[in-house]
Amino acid sequence: MKIYAYSHEPIAFEFEQTIERFEVEELPLFRFTGKGNFLILKIKKRDMSTWKLIHVLSKATGLNERDIGYAGLKDKSATTIQYISIPKQAERELKNLTTEKIEILEKTYNKAPIKIGQLKGNSFSIILHNVTVSAAEMIQKTAEEMARKGIPNYFGYQRFGEDSRSYLQGKQIAKSGKRLKGAKEKLLVAAYQGHLFNNWLTERVKLSKVITTHAPQEAAKVLVYPEALVKMLSKEPQFFKLFIGDLMLPYPHGKPQYLKDMIQASRRFGEKAIAPTGLICGSHALRSQSDAYHLEAKYDDDELSSLRGDRRFAWIWPEYITGRHDPRTKAYTIGFTLPKGAYATTFLEEIGKKELKPAIEAER
DSSP: OOOOSOOSOOOOOBOOOOTTTEEEEEEESSOOOSOSSEEEEEEEEESOOHHHHHHHHHHHHOOOGGGSEESOOOOSSSEEEEEEEEEGGGGGGGGGOOOTTEEEEEEEEESSOOOTTOEEEEEEEEEEBSOOHHHHHHHHHHHHHHHHHOEEOOOOGGGGOTTSOHHHHHHHHHHHOOOOOHHHHHHHHHHHHHHHHHHHHHHHHHHHHHHHHSOHHHHHHHHTOOHHHHHHHHTOOSSSOOOTTOEEEESSSOOOEEOOOHHHHHHHHHTTSEEEEEEEOSBTOOOOOHHHHHHHGGGOOTTOOSSBOEEEESEEOOEEEEEEEETTTTEEEEEEEEETTOOHHHHHHHHHTSOOOOOOOOOO
8 A cells, every 4th residue: 555755634625627627738759850750749639548549640631550659658638738740741631630629739840759658747736625725725835845845756546447456467478478469468567567666665664754854873773773774774864765776767767876975965965966776677677786676686587578667767757847726616727747657646645645546337
């Protein structure tokens, strides 16, 4: 079960992810050149997944789906703005787009197509309901504190399917050793990767909370750690405790380096210059070392080779927090920006101290 990093009392609000209440806009990683052989489309879509958008564009232009570039996947149940690239020669075929769910906001050109992962982050605007005046004040105060101190970068519930158990199928597929067939199997194995990461991050948040809320001697007994180690960790001023051998990454991007000097790393972590990463196990993945790998090892599946592995930020900082409350309707509109791969619902769950995953309706 996910552990929350902050100690405030739960804040009451109602959340539902719909096209009216949930808006997200991609922030490109770089400026487009304005010229080149690829047309860049800034597209606003409603009630449509990125996969469906690509399928619709393919049908309209006659392009193969693999020739349509995108930086990240966006949910169906939202109003989203994202960037798509297509070969320039297909521009005139866009007249065949007839659906009202898609609106082309801007066009430009670039020398290269958009590739997966080429985005800086995402900007969100989400309407929460049944928010009292006092709750609105607490949401704003808490969100601003999280922008200063950061939050755990858990995968959101969307990663794990309607019943939150798709990772079990993914584990079975990953253990079979066979080559993955199609996008569905890749998503299932990715859910398994995400499950392992979330469990590792939960343990790191839990032990960090023990160290920050207990005297070193008591924390050492709770964690069954050497007291000397706990005393060293307790001197780190930030909540999320760093260990020798952690793979640190310049924030928000750069080349990973192993943590060797805890004092220096802690200082740079507090300055938001670097952040620790967690393992996304798979082929070619870098592992942490020393004490850090002792914590990572039980969440590492070295038999998983059907998907490429990676490192994922364990800790991130929300930015550009805004809030607007309507006392009459009790609606609260919260705006914020997260780095790529981070989930808006994870941020809101840390504020509310509750799981936001919608309940599955029982079959009649």
